[in-house]
Amino acid sequence: MSGHVHLAIDHALARVTLSNPAKFNAMSRAMWRELKAVFTELQGRTDLRCVTVAGKGGHFCAGGDIAEYPGFRFDAEHLRDFHENDVWGGLSAMLACDLPVLAQIEGNCMGAGVEIASCCDIRVAAAGSRFGAPIARLGFPMAPREAQLVAREAGLATAREMLLEAAVLEAGEMKTRGFLHAVLPDAEVAADVLARAQRIARLAPQAARLNKQTLRALGAGQPVETVVASAYDYADQAEHREGIDAFLTKRQPTF
Known part of the structure; x- marks a missing residue:
């Protein structure tokens, strides 16, 4: 099984880590299911006040785990099950969480990474991070619910550029377009997100x-x-x- 979604609790703060570092934290099917389970658990907790989401090893998430794709993508019903149940199951659990959710974005934030970041309330990125959904290079479109989510959070014009042109955008540009709340030097992002989470926890x-x-x-x-x-x-x-x-x-x- 490729990759895991880890949950760590420190008093009132929860930290969710996307961990598949050999693939820049690309999301496997198992990781989507774990993401749903983690956020379903968080929604039921009354002792927590804030959640941060980050990737392991200097990257947020580079998209989906393409090595798995030949096993299900070439059959319409299997493909529907993947997007409507595995992927949207994880994303919808994030969206349904009543706790404030902060994204700590570093390195690659592509495809699934943009979708996961779109589920977060506040997004803080490293200056060196990059954003896109260049799946047109792989010969397939973004699933409708996921496209609606990205278009709502990143803007329809940005979604069009990412999907139709396979554009990859820098963090500064994504802040200008309103997707990011802050862009900081790479070495300062983790501390800033923690400070924000601690401030929220006091409210x-x-x-x-x-x-x-x-x-x-x-x-x-x-x-x-x-x-x-x-x-x-x-x-x-x-x-x-x-x-x-x-x-x-x-x-x-x-x-």
Whole structure:
């Protein structure tokens, strides 16, 4: 079996590591299934406040593990199962996670890597990282759900350039286009992402989860009236009371 998705917990922080370093962390079918299992577990945890996603060995993810492709890609039903169940299973589990998810992007971020990064709330990249989805060179298109995800997060124009021209874009360009939140010298990325995760962990965890639920619902096209129906149920919650009381009494809140 090629590659693994590792989960490590440090107090309120979770770290998910894509590990297939001999192939720049290309995603195998097993890794997609592990990604789903990891984020399904994270969604059920009440003791965590933030998740970071990174690749092992200086690269984020170079795409899919092409060595596996002859085993299933030439049959339509097997190909559908791969994209709709393995790949989208992992990506949809990430998208459904109510914890804030930060991407630590280094080196190659191609194809599946762009898709995984697109599921993260905040994306921080090394200046030397590169982005693209040059699968036209391999003779196949991006699956519809995955293309919709990338077009939404990276922009339709960028998705067209990556898919139709097989363009590979530098980190600075991806920040200019709004996909990245920050681009830093390569040696500073890990520390910056950790500092961001620690800052998030000190904030109100219920508020973060509710914000993600609201943004997810609105992004999925739910009418705002539907979201409003339960939007204020937190009114009497302890976290809400603690935040307001701490402000009024001029102290740091304890969440």
